[in-house]
Amino acid sequence: MVQSFEFKQCITLLKSTGKKACTLRELRERIAGASDESILHHTYQYFLKGHILEYTNDFAQWAGSSLEERALAEQLSNIDPYDYDNVGNVRSKFLETLDQYLSTFPEPRPVIPGDEFFFNETVMLIYPSGIRVKNLAEFLMAIKYVDKSSLYYHFYEARQRLGSNHDDFTVWFETVLAKKDLVYAIRAIDPFMHTLEGIREQITRIVEAEVQHDMAFAGVES
Amino acid sequence: MIAQYKHVTPKGDILLLQKLGEKLRGKSFLHINSTKEGGGVAEILHRMIPLLNNLGINARWEVIEGNARFFDITKKIHNALQGNAEAITNEMWEIHYEVNSSNAEKLNLEADAVLIHDPQPAPLVTFKKGGTWIWRCHIDVSSPYPAVWQRLKSYCEHYNAAVFSVAKFAQAMPIDEFIIPPAIDPLSEKNRDLTAEEIRETVQKFGIPLDRPVLLQVSRFDRFKDPLGVIQAYRKVKKYNDCVLVLAGSPASDDPEGEAVLNEVREYASDDPDIFILLLPPFSDKDINALQRTATVVLQKSLREGFGLTMSEAMWKEKPVIGGAVGGIPTQIVHGVTGFLVHSVDGAAFRIRQFLNNPEMARRMGEAGREYVRTNFLITRQMRDYLAVWYSAINKGKETLEL
Numbered sequence: 001m002v003q004s005f006e007f008k009q010c011i012t013l014l015k016s017t018g019k020k021a022c023t024l025r026e027l028r029e030r031i032a033g034a035s036d037e038s039i040l041h042h043t044y045q046y047f048l049k050g051h052i053l054e055y056t057n058d059f060a061q062w063a064g065s066s067l068e069e070r071a072l073a074e075q076l077s078n079i080d081p082y083d084y085d086n087v088g089n090v091r092s093k094f095l096e097t098l099d100q101y102l103s104t105f106p107e108p109r110p111v112i113p114g115d116e117f118f119f120n121e122t123v124m125l126i127y128p129s130g131i132r133v134k135n136l137a138e139f140l141m142a143i144k145y146v147d148k149s150s151l152y153y154h155f156y157e158a159r160q161r162l163g164s165n166h167d168d169f170t171v172w173f174e175t176v177l178a179k180k181d182l183v184y185a186i187r188a189i190d191p192f193m194h195t196l197e198g199i200r201e202q203i204t205r206i207v208e209a210e211v212q213h214d215m216a217f218a219g220v221e222s
Numbered sequence: 223m224i225a226q227y228k229h230v231t232p233k234g235d236i237l238l239l240q241k242l243g244e245k246l247r248g249k250s251f252l253h254i255n256s257t258k259e260g261g262g263v264a265e266i267l268h269r270m271i272p273l274l275n276n277l278g279i280n281a282r283w284e285v286i287e288g289n290a291r292f293f294d295i296t297k298k299i300h301n302a303l304q305g306n307a308e309a310i311t312n313e314m315w316e317i318h319y320e321v322n323s324s325n326a327e328k329l330n331l332e333a334d335a336v337l338i339h340d341p342q343p344a345p346l347v348t349f350k351k352g353g354t355w356i357w358r359c360h361i362d363v364s365s366p367y368p369a370v371w372q373r374l375k376s377y378c379e380h381y382n383a384a385v386f387s388v389a390k391f392a393q394a395m396p397i398d399e400f401i402i403p404p405a406i407d408p409l410s411e412k413n414r415d416l417t418a419e420e421i422r423e424t425v426q427k428f429g430i431p432l433d434r435p436v437l438l439q440v441s442r443f444d445r446f447k448d449p450l451g452v453i454q455a456y457r458k459v460k461k462y463n464d465c466v467l468v469l470a471g472s473p474a475s476d477d478p479e480g481e482a483v484l485n486e487v488r489e490y491a492s493d494d495p496d497i498f499i500l501l502l503p504p505f506s507d508k509d510i511n512a513l514q515r516t517a518t519v520v521l522q523k524s525l526r527e528g529f530g531l532t533m534s535e536a537m538w539k540e541k542p543v544i545g546g547a548v549g550g551i552p553t554q555i556v557h558g559v560t561g562f563l564v565h566s567v568d569g570a571a572f573r574i575r576q577f578l579n580n581p582e583m584a585r586r587m588g589e590a591g592r593e594y595v596r597t598n599f600l601i602t603r604q605m606r607d608y609l610a611v612w613y614s615a616i617n618k619g620k621e622t623l624e625l
Contacts, residue, residue, distance in 0.1 A: 013400060
């Protein structure tokens with residue numbers, strides 16, 4: 001019997017660490033001492049917010065909108081967490097970028113009170129969406145309508161959970177459906193460059209083409 | 223009852239509520255605050271308790287009793303936590319404790335989870351008998367008067383966890399601190415859809431003219447809500463756009479300053495026939511709903527704010543909103559997307575004029591606001607988060623919980 005794919009979805013419950021930064025130097029020191037969970041929340045989990053804001057992680061957003069250090073915000077925004085094997089390496093890249101900036105502009109201004117950077121962590125709750133699919137055609141129907149948090153959980157969060165920079169979808173396509181070309185095509189999507197809705201569109205387009213190809217191969221007219 | 227929300231709130235919230243309901247079924251959940259009416263906490267508890275029971279959780283709500291002296295002290299504590307320099311003497315702290323002590327004798331404090339709302343009943347934790355105790359702070363404590371916060375903190379540290387509305391309110395404490403924004407109930411009398419006839423009834427009752435744009439602020443008569451600043455902004459706008467201003471609020475039994483502020487507002491408004499100051503009796507929810515639906519622009523020009531849910535109420539009704547950039551208002555208003563944030567009377571006046579002169583922009587922001595509220599500020603999301611905090615406290619130390 002074919003092993004089905006169960007769509008799960010998630011929410012994050014925000015937890016304060018009680019730590020904050022008023023200046024770039026403080027931000028640098030706090031990033032150096034923050035828990036992995038906190039770094040993960042402010043970088044990887046930023047994708048759950050759906051890119052409503054200008055930059056691509058909380059540190060860049062704060063540097064740009066609160067400190068008005070826009071050049072730095074662009075540099076921090078260009079750090080793609082999915083380019084790194086683990087949170088520690090992402091942390092190092094942020095520290096390196098901040099150190100470089102501080103060596104050129106050693107006296108950045110503090111923020112106005114109340115606008116400090118607040119370090120948070122999360123507790124993630126994962127639960128079944130009630131959607132389970134057995135083949136690619138069913139997957140195509142489901143991917144169009146599942147909650148955005150399902151896309152986050154299976155496409156983004158999976159990369160840390162599986163530790164291989166792979167996502168849940170392609171693992172299923174590879175191990176259960178033996179769809180190697182489909183796996184290559186989905187893995188070629190750059191997770192950093194899309195919103196969750198953008199990811200939905202990309203996957204839908206690729207899977208749709210694969211389903212049509214299968215139908216044509218089987219002699220079924222679409 | 224939860225089923226009624228299926229067509230309004232995100233499906234995922236309902237799913238998770240049902241899952242958490244299964245895990246916590248039959249357990250008891252006690253909420254305690256200091257007023258049965260007036261203010262956002264009482265309002266949401268009226269709706270949340272039956273919904274929690276509907277999920278199979280034994281939820282109940284108790285209110286502590288106190289005399290005028292007690293509420294005078296707790297109002298001072300409230301103001302100090304929002305940054306005012308207030309002298310709270312040892313004798314006053316003793317009264318705060320003693321009133322809670324006598325309430326603890328009368329109330330049944332036994333429950334699997336106890337959620338204590340705000341500073342008034344915070345000392346009840348001293349009489350904890352078991353279960354998970356959570357302190358829920360609804361007010362802006364981002365810059366508290368230090369001596370008052372230190373004293374209150376000595377109670378807070380005895381809780382299993384604390385909940386704040388916005389990340390910047392959280393203070394360093396040796397307990398878990400969660401961030402949960404409050405929420406509105408889309409099906410309550412205050413937010414449900416109204417018929418044209420229902421809206422007309424309210425408008426006629428208060429004699430509000432509809433031949434000009436209507437500016438509205440709904441809030442307690444409290445200096446932190448800056449009602450005088452709203453009148454100043456209205457006067458600046460009035461030079462360019464003829465309009466009327468409605469300031470509407472209900473008294474709260476735990477706010478002894480309300481009457482004094484109301485008198486200040488009346489005096490400042492003078493005899494301007496286009497300013498309507500409405501002191502609404504408790505449970506005027508349908509009238510508030512009708513006023514919000516009548517308004518052209520809705521303001522919450524607070525100087526300090528716990529969260530400012532009137533913004534979400536207005537956004538739910540697709541109204542263009544202008545809010546002071548304080549407390550939880552920036553959490554609700556994405557500046558330029560779901561409304562405008564302002565920092566001054568001039569800022570408020572300018573943004574009002576922008577909305578009055580650009581109805582298409584006002585419509586677009588109103589629509590974006592409703593969707594933002596649907597996904598972030600409805601009661602189902604808040605209940606989901608409270609239950610998730612409780613479930614997380616039971617599973618302390620785990621960063622990922624699979625249901």
